[in-house]
Amino acid sequence: MPAAAMPAARTRRPRTSRLARILAVAGTGAAVVALPLLGAGTASAAPAATSTAATTVAGYPNNLDGWIRESLAIMAERGIPGSYDGIYRNIMRESSGNPLAINLWDSNAAAGTPSKGLLQVIDPTFAAYHVPGTSFDPFDPVANITAACNYAADRYGSIDNVFGAY
Structure with missing residues (x-):
């Protein structure tokens, strides 16, 4: 069967x-x-x-490398000069790569406007050099990098020309 x-x-x-x-x-x-x-x-x-x-929302890795690369893409669209090496060097000096870094001891902090984020930007500078299309939060890594590079470009020609506190 x-x-x-x-x-x-x-x-x-x-x-x-x-x-x-x-x-x-x-x-x-x-x-x-x-x-x-x-x-x-x-x-x-x-x-x-x-x-x-x-x-990140834009598809970059959500880490220091990705934040720098995303910022560089935004900077290229806006004509803001800067290189990966220049941004990385300044981030390491300013915050050691901590996007939540805040300086509570320098003259800016004593005046009530502490430096914040990866590139240690004070709120008035962040607001003045904020780049459209990025967050309005100074602790947002991409917004912080992009605004700081916009400021450095206006003041020094590029973040690549910054080798100390700025």
């Missing part, structure tokens, strides 16, 4: 969160996309969303 034919098993595609699908579309490289998605279909997988995004 022949064995009864069994219907072919249908496999269900594991559900992924909308965030995971968005990351897959917005990711800039296969490694960025693959890592958050691995194991997403198992019951024991960790949640796909984390408290910090892997990329």
Whole structure:
């Protein structure tokens, strides 16, 4: 007696969160996309969303390298001069790469306007040199870099010409 034919098993595609699908579309490289998605279909997988995004809204890595590169792209659109090396050198001197750095001890702080962010910009300078299309938050890394470079370009010709406190 022949064995009864069994219907072919249908496999269900594991559900992924909308965030995971968005990351897959917005990711800039296969490694960025693959890592958050691995194991997403198992019951024991960790949640796909984390408290910090892997990329910025513009798709750059959400780290110092990405912030500098995103700022350089905005600067190029606006004709603001500066190089990766010049920005990086000044960030390392001013904040050691901490976007939440704030100086509470210098003359600016004593006057009530402490220097803030990666390139230690005071609020009046940030407001005066803010670049449209960036955040109005001086602690936003891209906005801080771009405004500081705009100021340095106006005052010194370029952030590349800044080798000390400015």
